[in-house]
Structures are given as structure tokens and as C-alpha cells.
Amino acid sequence: MQWQPTARTTLPMAALTSALVLGLAAPAPASPAQSADPRSAGSPRGGDLGRAVLGPTDGWAAADGGTTGGSAATAAEVHHVDSWPEFQAALGGADARGSTTPRIVYVEGELDAFERADGTRASCDDFAAQAGFSQADYIAAFDPVTWDYTVTPDEMAALQDLQDAAADVQAMQTQQHIGSNTTVIGVGDDARIVGANLRIRDADDVIVRNLTVSDSTDCFPEWDPSDTGAGNWNSRYDNISIWTSTHVWIDHNTLDSGDLPPSELRTVYGRPYEVHDGLLDITHSSDLVTVSYNVLGEHDKTMLIGSSDSRTDDRGTLRVSIHHNWFQDIGQRAPRVRYGQVHVYNNLYTQTQAEGFSYYWGAGRESALYVENNDLYLADGADPADVVAYWGGTAITETGNRVDRRAVDLLALYNAANPEQPLLDDAGWTPQWHDRIQPVQAVRATVRVKAGAGFLS
Known part of the structure; x- marks a missing residue:
């Protein structure tokens, strides 16, 4: 009999109901006596988790000087926020992307990324109106029967320009960069950010912990008829995006789709009207990243590492460690990898339904x-x-690795089923940056007790 998740597997749903237009290299590893939980090594004396640093061997983010986030912040750069406008201001607002000022931002309660500075709440319709755009017109401009546009090329180009403008309006409201030398940490067990894209771009030394980050809805998905044989709706925003950044630790967070998991999406042109991209994507030559003790799900495209096949600048980067995370009812990309040396160990993967499942580990x-x-x-x-x-x-x-409590050679199963595209069994390297690797039999109990937001103290 298969093990089935308990109620602990149910992710908290976002309070936000998303409005859609149309109504639609390396010292020896730590000894086995060390705890696998980074809290023990990473918490400073006195217990201030905002000044915690990554353990000295805890994954790739510990290499080349380690990851300390905002631990050196002065008192003036320690912020407690309980609204989205306060959160944006604490990080430096529009100037956050280039900031190197050490800072700690404590998040209390729920932050709604659609909340304006004046306290009112924006909507997808507001963003569209400000740009003079109609998503309904955009959708109607494509004929799924003839697979051709119903408007002239110039009219379609104009629509796409207006959609881009509307997306820019949304990004000004709901996307926030996190600069270098920063720690963002949730307070207690109910800190959450809903409707946002947190972007770590052109930054070094960033820590994000103990947050629920939910439902990074894109108000204006783009239709790509060439994506698969049936076309696809694609969105711009991940819950957390890591671009061209180094020394990043993502730990003890819960990342989910909120009120719009894949099972709740409507269809347009026979395809899911997908308003989400990834939960946590690591791209554009980012490097030295540790992802630990997070819960990720219910979601489709979960974690992409590497931007595209053609981005050869990614060679020699994208070194990522992924451990003690819980992937719940996800469709794919746990992770999908291009170029990088990626160590995936001691994670828990659970499914309650086969529908929507594609794969976990993508060898790009x-x-x-x-x-x-x-x-x-x-x-x-x-x-x-x-x-x-x-x-x-x-x-x-x-x-x-094991499946349903049995040791299974998953690569052999893949190769037997796919003789036309076989994979060799040696990735060409041996990980050294890691703490104790647990026996697989201990993984489920550890992850179920420790992973996700609200489990730091």
C-alpha cells in the first residue's frame, strides 16, 4: 500500500483571489554527528534568526566565502514590515536591484503585492486600463481553428506592445528586487507574501527564510502557438527568481500557487490558461545557491535551473545544492537543469494523483x-x-533513491523505456559541499517535521 500524505501536506491557500482579465571546490564534509538542519550551525548566539548565516559546508552557497546575507546590517537597516509598500521601501524600492547596503527585513503577517502605497488595492483591470490594453482583444486576435491571427500583423504587433506595457505596469506594483547583502525573513509561523514576484538579480549574498510566497499571478499570459504541438499559455513571473546572482540561500519557505493551482486553471484554446511560471527559478548564470528545507507545491513548472540551451554563458555557473525540500503534487522541473553542477539529495517527493505529473529530474x-x-x-x-x-x-x-519505500534504479528504468535517448550513469563530478547526507530511510520523517515556513525558532 502506498503511503499517502497526511493533512500536514496540505498547503495553506492564499487569501488573495487572483483577478484575471476576461474573468478568466571544498573542505571535507561535516561529520555525521553534525545536524543536517542548518538552524544549529546557522543561528547566531542569542537566537536572532535575522542575523543567521549559512553553515560552513551547507551546499554550494557555502563555497567561495559563504553566504551571510544581511548579518552585518546596522540598526538603521533592520526593518520590520507588515505591508507590501513597507516591504518595498525597506528593500530600497526601485533602487533595490543595485543596492549593496547590508539590511535585514523582518516580515510580519500577510503582505499583499497588489496593495498600493495609499492602502487601496490594485487589480488586473487597473493595470490593463492604465496601458490601454485589453486581454480579451489579445485572445480574440488568434484563431485556434486556422492557427492564424484574425488581425493584421501590424495590429497584432500593436496588441503585443500594449500587453507588454500592461505587464510593465503590473511589474511596477507586484515585482520587487532584493539587493546584495540582504536577509528577508518571516516572523513566526504566518508570514506570507501573496501575488508577488521576488527577484534576486545582479546580487551577491542573499538569504530568504521562513516565508510563504504564494501565487505570483501574471495578469497577462502570452499565447505561444509554437510551444508544443498544441500551443501553450506562458507567464512572466516566478514566486522567487534568481538571475545573475551569487551566494543565495533559500531556506524554510513554502512556495505555492495559492488559490490557482493547476487543477483550478480554466482552459483557453484547449490549453490551461497558465498564470504562473516557476516557483523558484535559478537562471542567467546565477551561481553558488543552496535551496534547503522548503515546501514546493501544488504547481506545474516548479524549479528551472538554466535559462536556455543557447545561453552558453551559463557554462561554469549554476552550481546549486537542493536538499531536504518537500515537493508536493508538482508536475515537472524538480529540478530541470541546463549546464550546472546540481546536487539533489535528501528531498521528499509526494504525489496524491498521477494526472498532471510529467517528471521530476530533467537532464538538460x-x-x-x-x-x-x-x-x-x-x-x-x-x-x-x-x-x-x-x-x-x-x-x-x-x-x-527509493520509490514507495523500495530501492529503485530510476536511471535504468528510464533507459529501458527510452532506448532512443539513453543517459549515461556518471555526471562527471562528486559533490563535496554538503553536510551529512542522511540515509534515504530517514528522509521522510526529517522533511515532514522540518520543511516549510513556520518551522524555524
């Missing part, structure tokens, strides 16, 4: 995935051969 171009001691529970009808997926890669190291 020049990727070096090292996947070990992860504990997987698949829903009835899901095929273990689908856990590994080919996305142009050549190899993956896959060892010590």
Missing part, C-alpha cells in the same frame, strides 16, 4: 545532475520510468 544540455538518497512516493498510475527525463543532456548520477 550539458547538465551535471547528481541525485542521491531522495525519497519518492508516486500516485497510482504514475510510472517510475518517468521520474528522469531527457532534455538534451547526456548523463546523470542517480544513486540511493
